[in-house]
Amino acid sequence: MKAPTISKQQKWLRFLLPFPIGMVVYVLILLVFDTLNQFTANFFSQEVLVTVLLAFVLMETLRLLLNALDKRFPLVTDIQPENGEMHEFKGLTHSSRIILLPLVSLLLSVLVITPLVSVYFYFVLIISDFNTELIVFNGVYGVVAILYSVIHVSTSFLAVHKQLHYKQEQELRRGMESDLDKFKMQINPQLLYDGLENLISIVHAKPRMAEQFVNQLSKIYRYSLDNRHVELVDLKRELELSQSLLYLLNIKYSNSIDFEARLPSEWLHRQIIPCTISALIQELVNRTIINEFQPLKIRLETKDDELYFVCNHNPKIGLNGNGVWNLSLINNAYAFFNDNKQLEITQTDQQLHINIPLFEIEEE
Structure with a gap:
């Protein structure tokens, strides 16, 4: 059974979330460099657009990765409504999923943000010494990636629990309907x-x-x-x-x-x-x-x-x-x-x- 993801439940969030996330990232970066007073002047600047685009690329990459992991390692391959237990895990148990997915998301964030930020500073801003900025960008977007994966895992668990409960209710109803039909017939x-x-x-x-x-x-x-x-x-x-x-x-x-x-x-x-x-x-x-x-x-x-x-x-x-x-x-x-x-x-x-x-x- 494939667990539903955020993008499948609400596809429009894929295009709306990067804007507030990018703006929050921009504010955090300004706070790190103690230049928050520039926020009003640069609200519609190139820097804000860059943080929004980075947020969009990162979230889309995380979405593809997490969806691929859900297909390869689903939460459960079989649901037994008789006893209400989920079992037959494929590789990733609940505890390992909670630990590994945020770590994988953090690693992916570094792999995505590092080259993009490097290209921006080196080719657009024509700056060769940007190690401090690169660390800050990776740190802030790393937190975003971890939060994204945690939300994904949480919604996946909730969706599986909801489906399991629904299957149990269906089985219970079918059993009661069977008893009702047996009595009437x-x-x-x-x-x-x-x-x-x-x-x-x-x-x-x-x-x-x-x-x-x-x-x-x-x-x-x-x-x-x-x-x-x-x-x-x-x-x-x-x-x-x-x-x-x-x-x-x-x-x-x-x-x-x-x-x-x-x-x-x-x-x-x-x-x-x-x-x-x-x-x-x-x-x-x-x-x-x-x-x-x-x-x-x-x-x-x-x-x-x-x-x-x-x-x-x-x-x-x-x-x-x-x-x-x-x-x-x-x-x-x-x-x-x-x-x-x-x-x-x-x-x-x-x-x-x-x-x-x-x-x-x-x-x-």
């Missing part, structure tokens, strides 16, 4: 098997009921297919799906399942993850003893900003009935939207209470 094979079994038993004796049965069964799977790419649906649509599911279950359990949802009308437009209520109903039915003497009563209640799934508790005997409720898939789906919104079960001897967080989508 799960098709209960037991429901389909029981549905077809019940359909066979009533298709000859009660053809009208069989037709209605097929209609309700198709609504359930049509709902799952229609919402496989939908993250949230209205609570009203979720309740309609629950009614279709309860119609099928009550044929099997001889109308021994009672479902009551007396909710305020404004709650019906709140959002819920598709198939949440129906999944809870199926899980509950699989774990509960249901007959005409021990009917299953389910009701939905509102409290604060959450919906509560309340039912009587009459678990089946055996491992499947006494096992702990597994809400991990549903909670992983809810974590896609908010880690603080999770389904929790409160269990007593007589009842189960399951909170179902809802979402409110604000229209812009």
Whole structure:
């Protein structure tokens, strides 16, 4: 992965920065020679132009060098978002990069500034003895080169850290989306098997009921297919799906399942993850003893900003009935939207209470 540089992020800085840098260099040189009083008189002089041109040439040379080093020795060649670590360095580790790049920049500054200043003094100003001036120019532009390399290294590290963080967020989001899709797309094979079994038993004796049965069964799977790419649906649509599911279950359990949802009308437009209520109903039915003497009563209640799934508790005997409720898939789906919104079960001897967080989508 190639780290972005200053010139790639803001190309216009390549042409604007040399002017203020050149002027600052000129002021520093005047301070060294104690001739700062000449600054106003020589503001638009040849000397200022020379310092600006030297700054431009030096910065362009440093840019080319640092870009070449980034290509040859990138910060990282591979990013592992699973553990958030950067590794597989090519030659330059983080610490060595911080130390070597400023030194290389300083050396390059000397190699660039020395011949240019020498040409200026020898051929333009016709001065042969300029050793002191050469040392001053190299010293000032050396500081500029070191600062440039430090800024470059800092922005490169920040850019890599930002990209790494972005990749981690992408991986986390893809994982949550996968959990959400798994939950929404799960098709209960037991429901389909029981549905077809019940359909066979009533298709000859009660053809009208069989037709209605097929209609309700198709609504359930049509709902799952229609919402496989939908993250949230209205609570009203979720309740309609629950009614279709309860119609099928009550044929099997001889109308021994009672479902009551007396909710305020404004709650019906709140959002819920598709198939949440129906999944809870199926899980509950699989774990509960249901007959005409021990009917299953389910009701939905509102409290604060959450919906509560309340039912009587009459678990089946055996491992499947006494096992702990597994809400991990549903909670992983809810974590896609908010880690603080999770389904929790409160269990007593007589009842189960399951909170179902809802979402409110604000229209812009």
